[in-house]
Amino acid sequence: MAYWNVQPAAQTLAERLAAVRARICGAAERAHRHPAGITLLAVTKMFPAATIADAYALGLREFGENYVQEFAAKAPDVRHLTGTRFHLIGHLQSNKSAIAAELFDCIQTVDSPKLARRLESAGRDLEVMLEVNVSGEAAKSGADPAALRELIAAVRECPHLTLTGLMTMPPWSEDPEAARPHFRRLRALAEQHELRGLSMGMSHDLETAIEEGATCVRVGTALFGARMKA
Numbered sequence: 001m002a003y004w005n006v007q008p009a010a011q012t013l014a015e016r017l018a019a020v021r022a023r024i025c026g027a028a029e030r031a032h033r034h035p036a037g038i039t040l041l042a043v044t045k046m047f048p049a050a051t052i053a054d055a056y057a058l059g060l061r062e063f064g065e066n067y068v069q070e071f072a073a074k075a076p077d078v079r080h081l082t083g084t085r086f087h088l089i090g091h092l093q094s095n096k097s098a099i100a101a102e103l104f105d106c107i108q109t110v111d112s113p114k115l116a117r118r119l120e121s122a123g124r125d126l127e128v129m130l131e132v133n134v135s136g137e138a139a140k141s142g143a144d145p146a147a148l149r150e151l152i153a154a155v156r157e158c159p160h161l162t163l164t165g166l167m168t169m170p171p172w173s174e175d176p177e178a179a180r181p182h183f184r185r186l187r188a189l190a191e192q193h194e195l196r197g198l199s200m201g202m203s204h205d206l207e208t209a210i211e212e213g214a215t216c217v218r219v220g221t222a223l224f225g226a227r228m229k230a
């Protein structure tokens, strides 16, 4: 079992944050990268607004949420925290795009031209990333790599959307090495399309992701502990 998983539950958020930051720095060092080029996105799904406030007090500013409805309920309690940016990292149905555009600063899961156009029509400036299904798993959301060129062109036709990179979620595996080829593939696609941002890596495989070029790691469990099931 990975060491982050066996840390005593009595650890404070400050201690867990320090441990995650140390892991990020260690991986960056091994990869000869500067840790400042890696955003720690704190994933607060299934945790209350108070958890976001606690993390904010410790200096975290970028937060990831998976569900539009869930974040709509928390947003009134966290909106006043200046300097925060909220990212949607869960699948977005186009019928929820208007509310998502209102709530979030960045949508990391744009996966179709239709969704891009819906977000554009909300009329708010947004950062977007394109979710790519690099593993080809049938049940996964994300765009087919072969459809990326068309998707990028569609997003670039939307003046309110600023495209910053690609995002992926590889098939679940305990073994962080299993994700490496998928991370590598995402990086190759980003290079091919001249995109800089790479949102990849979670609690258990963030080192692998950083070694493969991640610019944003999305970390929930290692910061906040185990989630209740939805």
Ligand SMILES: *Cc1c(COP(=O)(O)O)cnc(C)c1O
Pocket (backbone or CB within 6 Å): 043, 045, 066, 089, 090, 169, 201, 202, 203, 204, 218, 219, 220, 221, 222
């Ligand atoms: C839940 C989630 C995460 C965080 O996962 P942990 O294993 O808890 O760090 C990251 N990315 C996405 C897309 C998620 O849904």
